[in-house]
Amino acid sequence: MYKIKTRNEDKIRYLGELGVFDVSDYIYQKESYNSFIYPSVCKGKIVKLFKVLFSNNCIFNCLYCANRRDRDCPKYRFEVKELAETFYYMWKKNIVEGFFLSSGIDNDVNETEERMIEVVKILRKKFGYPGYIHLKILPGVDEHLIKKAILYADRLSVNMETISSFHLKRISNEKNFNNTLLRTLKKLSYLSFEFPIKYGITTQIIVGAADEKDKEILNFSYSLYKNFRLKRVYYSGFIPVINTPFENKKPCSEKRQFRLYQADILIRKYKFLPSEILFDKNGILFLNKDPKVLWAEKNESFYPIEINKGDFYQLIRIPGIGLKTAKKILEIRKNTKITSENILKKIGIPLKKVAPYILINGKKIKKLENDIGVEESNSTIFDDVV
Numbered sequence: 001m002y003k004i005k006t007r008n009e010d011k012i013r014y015l016g017e018l019g020v021f022d023v024s025d026y027i028y029q030k031e032s033y034n035s036f037i038y039p040s041v042c043k044g045k046i047v048k049l050f051k052v053l054f055s056n057n058c059i060f061n062c063l064y065c066a067n068r069r070d071r072d073c074p075k076y077r078f079e080v081k082e083l084a085e086t087f088y089y090m091w092k093k094n095i096v097e098g099f100f101l102s103s104g105i106d107n108d109v110n111e112t113e114e115r116m117i118e119v120v121k122i123l124r125k126k127f128g129y130p131g132y133i134h135l136k137i138l139p140g141v142d143e144h145l146i147k148k149a150i151l152y153a154d155r156l157s158v159n160m161e162t163i164s165s166f167h168l169k170r171i172s173n174e175k176n177f178n179n180t181l182l183r184t185l186k187k188l189s190y191l192s193f194e195f196p197i198k199y200g201i202t203t204q205i206i207v208g209a210a211d212e213k214d215k216e217i218l219n220f221s222y223s224l225y226k227n228f229r230l231k232r233v234y235y236s237g238f239i240p241v242i243n244t245p246f247e248n249k250k251p252c253s254e255k256r257q258f259r260l261y262q263a264d265i266l267i268r269k270y271k272f273l274p275s276e277i278l279f280d281k282n283g284i285l286f287l288n289k290d291p292k293v294l295w296a297e298k299n300e301s302f303y304p305i306e307i308n309k310g311d312f313y314q315l316i317r318i319p320g321i322g323l324k325t326a327k328k329i330l331e332i333r334k335n336t337k338i339t340s341e342n343i344l345k346k347i348g349i350p351l352k353k354v355a356p357y358i359l360i361n362g363k364k365i366k367k368l369e370n371d372i373g374v375e376e377s378n379s380t381i382f383d384d385v386v
């Protein structure tokens, strides 16, 4: 086993680089300003997050994980004060705008969580840091520590990693899905009724490590949204890590991850049921097409929708019309009737895309040469806080 090192700059870089495995937003994987600073979206604005692990030492040995007990790699751990001061310094210098703190389970779950909470407590109480904090709740932690974490963090999350006991066994035979992972998330959700968390609760599923099908993943996410009032489920595409038993396993494709986010937003915001999402015969999302377009193609009888009459939920089932543009249509309809496609064009609706699905004042849109709007359903993936 490697000795815990103490040099701060090595630690920041190393534990910050490992922060890549904890997803806080979909865009982080596409660009990173630095090895430990990740762009994330907060209320439509990109913010720079200092994303870091408190420790990459872990008592568990999950087969895919960079922090696993038996992995031959340097092991680092922050001191509480050292990490609080490091973040505060970077925030004061305007290098970062928010803080995301996760960790391996270093010796004891409660002890590790307690230290992580101490870091954010110092930031809030001693330094008066007013900004964004996303803190991980480690699975199996005591309830009193969750209550304490709620006092200081804006967002809390518990990593589920996978979707069932069956799948968990494929990546770890030491952890318990129902009694540890799910129970911790349940506890956090229950406590959040009494002690509201500003930006809510999220979780993360590693896609591709335990060979879950997309259909199973989305059914699981749906149950989490319904039962635990989760704000977001993040889908972290599996990336093989050198010196782990899964180092030669196939990575999850960017495209699959993207389609999962698209299907997730249909369930979370467009009120699709998981049973309405279309999958291939193996239960995987079709990679070559947007799941909303696929649904529309399979449900021809639902269309055309008269743009002057369709309700909000009918409008957002039209490919090319998203949550924002549907609202704009309803606003316009309060004062006037929509009589030509120019009005839709002005609010950024891609006419070529919506044409097969709508009527304007009883008429179909005439043949179009160019598509001028934006695909809103894709951009809405980024519509949330970090």
Ligand code: SF4
Pocket: 058, 059, 060, 061, 062, 065, 066, 067, 068, 069, 103, 104, 105, 161
């Ligand atoms: S418990 Fe978490 S940090 Fe530890 S090895 Fe498993 S996945 Fe990695």
